Amino acid sequence: MLVYFTFDSRPDLQQQLLDQFPQVTFVFHNEIDNNVLAQADVIVTYGEDLTEDHIDIAQNLKWIFVASAGVEMMPHEKIAERNILVSNVRGIHKKPMAESVLAHILSLKRSLPYIYNNQRNRVWNKRGGNPSELNGNTALIIGPGAIGAELGRILQAFEVYTIGCNRSGEPAPYMNETYRISDLKNHLSKADIVISILPSTPETKHLLQYEHFQLMKESAIFMNFGRGDLVETDLLIRVLEEKLIGHAVLDVFEVEPLPSNSKLWDLDNITISPHCSSHSIRYLERSFEIFVPSLAKWLRGETDLVNKMDILRGY
Numbered sequence: 001m002l003v004y005f006t007f008d009s010r011p012d013l014q015q016q017l018l019d020q021f022p023q024v025t026f027v028f029h030n031e032i033d034n035n036v037l038a039q040a041d042v043i044v045t046y047g048e049d050l051t052e053d054h055i056d057i058a059q060n061l062k063w064i065f066v067a068s069a070g071v072e073m074m075p076h077e078k079i080a081e082r083n084i085l086v087s088n089v090r091g092i093h094k095k096p097m098a099e100s101v102l103a104h105i106l107s108l109k110r111s112l113p114y115i116y117n118n119q120r121n122r123v124w125n126k127r128g129g130n131p132s133e134l135n136g137n138t139a140l141i142i143g144p145g146a147i148g149a150e151l152g153r154i155l156q157a158f159e160v161y162t163i164g165c166n167r168s169g170e171p172a173p174y175m176n177e178t179y180r181i182s183d184l185k186n187h188l189s190k191a192d193i194v195i196s197i198l199p200s201t202p203e204t205k206h207l208l209q210y211e212h213f214q215l216m217k218e219s220a221i222f223m224n225f226g227r228g229d230l231v232e233t234d235l236l237i238r239v240l241e242e243k244l245i246g247h248a249v250l251d252v253f254e255v256e257p258l259p260s261n262s263k264l265w266d267l268d269n270i271t272i273s274p275h276c277s278s279h280s281i282r283y284l285e286r287s288f289e290i291f292v293p294s295l296a297k298w299l300r301g302e303t304d305l306v307n308k309m310d311i312l313r314g315y
Contacts, residue, residue: 001025002060003295004040006032006049007067013288021295042298044291047071047088052078063298063305067287069093070227072200076311086309087294092286093278094150100277101151101195101225104249108221108271109134135159140191142181143198143226149173151195163187181207188215193223200227201314207231213239219246225277228252237263240270251277 003017005028017026027036032049037058043050047066052075055061064079066088079086107113111129118125137160141148144164152162152174164175165184172178179187188194194216198204208231216222222245224230233254240248241263250264251273264270280286294305309315 001041001299002027002036002039003042003044004036005029005044007044007046009284009288013284016288016292017295020292021299024295024299042295048073050074055079055082055084063087065291065294066309067284067291070200071309071311071314072227074311076314079311084311085303085305086311087305087307088309089287089290090307090315091146092283092290094147096280096283097147097197097225097277098150098154100251100273101223101249102154104223104271104273105134105193105221108247108249137161137192138163138190139193139195140165140187141175142184142194142196144172144175144178145197147197147225148175148195151197160193163190185212185215188212189217191220192217193221195223196226196230198226198230199315200229205229208235210235210239213244216245218244221245221247221249223249223251225251228254228256233262233264237267240264240267243269245269247271249273251275 001023002025005026008028008030014026014028017024029036032054034057037054039060040058041060042063042065043058043061044065044067047068047070050064055075055078061082061084063085066074066086069088069090071086071088109132111131114129135158139155139160140163141152142165144152144166148164149172152164155162156174162175164172164178165181165187166172166178167181169178169180169183196208198207204227206229213222236248239245247269249271252275256275258264258272258274264272290306297305
């Protein structure tokens with residue numbers, strides 16, 4: 001069996017695979033080699049490098065392991081036609097992403113950008129910045145899955161009231177209340193912080209419209225840490241220019257990298273995070289914690305793998 005990594009991982013993690021699975025041939029590349037691809041039974045990828053042509057070439061391919069949560073850039077239909085199993089690392093992002101979201105919230109609440117700017121300019125002013133507090137706030141989390149639950153757990157430790165919105169309306173962990181996404185408009189006005197962690201699906205594309213932002217508090221912090229197509233870029237610019245909300249923290253965008261001529265760069269009520277909230281020196285380590293037991297099951301002929309996906313649905 002040939003397992004083809006289309007990225008080069010840490011040497012210690014590679015050695016772990018070689019030691020644990022001596023019967024498997026592993027190939028690690030930073031670019032796809034079509035000759036190796038044609039022989040691969042399993043591909044491990046970040047999900048951004050595979051095309052329809054690659055799937056056609058990989059005639060032995062039975063399983064794609066995606067070392068990422070998102071699969072929107074993959075050739076969905078072609079993979080589905082071949083009935084290739086797809087699984088991912090859903091869940092490994094929850095701790096670094098929850099910490100990133102919390103860091104941004106506390107930074108804004110405690111006026112850290114103002115403090116940092118004064119330091120750069122050698123200004124001593126302990127009265128400015130208009131700091132506020134996180135405790136007593138209400139956070140509305142759109143998509144309270146693994147990441148949202150971890151975020152809810154941490155926010156509740158800060159005495160934040162948490163409201164979740166998911167597809168079913170069924171109770172979600174660490175949410176004080178949970179409602180259907182279809183009822184979102186009824187709850188936006190309650191929130192001091194609105195956080196989206198939704199995946200990219202046909203249902204979530206441009207889900208948030210102008211009227212959603214009109215319903216938010218003028219002081220609200222809007223945070224998108226899911227996928228950039230949740231809100232149309234021009235709409236976001238309009239919302240921020242009109243100051244319908246207090247601040248936006250965006251880790252994802254419709255077009256990435258964000259073009260240097262985008263108006264978003266010029267606005268003073270936005271924090272631009274370059275899709276890095278899940279980054280951590282432990283990222284691949286956590287990915288392998290899912291891949292290794294999945295590969296062991298696969299070698300035993302089992303296909304009920306953790307985080308098995310419906311590629312056409314997108315999650």
